Amino acid sequence: MKEMVDNEMKLEFLSKSSNEAFARITVAAFASQLDPTIEELADIKTAVSEAVTNCIIHAYEHKMGIVKVSAQLKGKEINIQISDNGKGIENVDMAKEPLYTTKPNLERSGMGFTIMESFMDSVEVESIVGLGTKISMSKTIKEPDEEKENEEFEFLTKE
Ligand SMILES: Nc1ncnc2c1ncn2[C@@H]1O[C@H](COP(=O)(O)OP(=O)(O)OP(=O)(O)O)[C@@H](O)[C@H]1O
Ligand SMILES: [Mg+2]
DSSP states (O other): OGGGSSEEEEEEEESOTTHHHHHHHHHHHHHGGGOOOHHHHHHHHHHHHHHHHHIIIIISTTSOOEEEEEEEEETTEEEEEEEEOSSOOSOHHHHHSTTOOSOGGGTOOSOHHHHHHHHSSEEEEEEETTTEEEEEEEEEOOOOOHHHHHHHHHHHHOO
């Protein structure tokens, strides 16, 4: 498995909300090896932030637990896994529905999974009630569009 990827990293941290930025920024720094655009990097940061926030808020609720984040680079693709050993999700299909939230009173809008799915190429959720949840996401960074770059260059050099 290890030989199949170009690079890999793993993080483990306590489910404190102050670690959400740590996870998002660390994954972004790792992903930057693929030369993403600012927009692609922002998409990855947002998706990681949503998944990590879910572990902190829903999986462990008022308890403290461990959140694990790992990522692999392969070619121009990044795969990210975010997992917890928290309470798990009873109905994953329902949880993924836009606006579905089990915490409507806590300023939750129920859009986390929808945001992950719109910003990443694929999002998979595995969850067992009482054992925990694992989110696997992937995104392929686009090759710079050469034709477009040339056009931009012409535009810049034109009088
Ligand atoms: N790691 C997790 N562990 C347990 N339950 C989860 C986990 N992630 C999501 N859920 C459940 O899935 C629901 C939907 O998650 P989603 O991120 O889409 O919305 P939300 O977190 O409720 O609101 P928002 O993300 O918009 O603040 C949550 O309300 C929660 O019940
Ligand atoms: Mg959420």
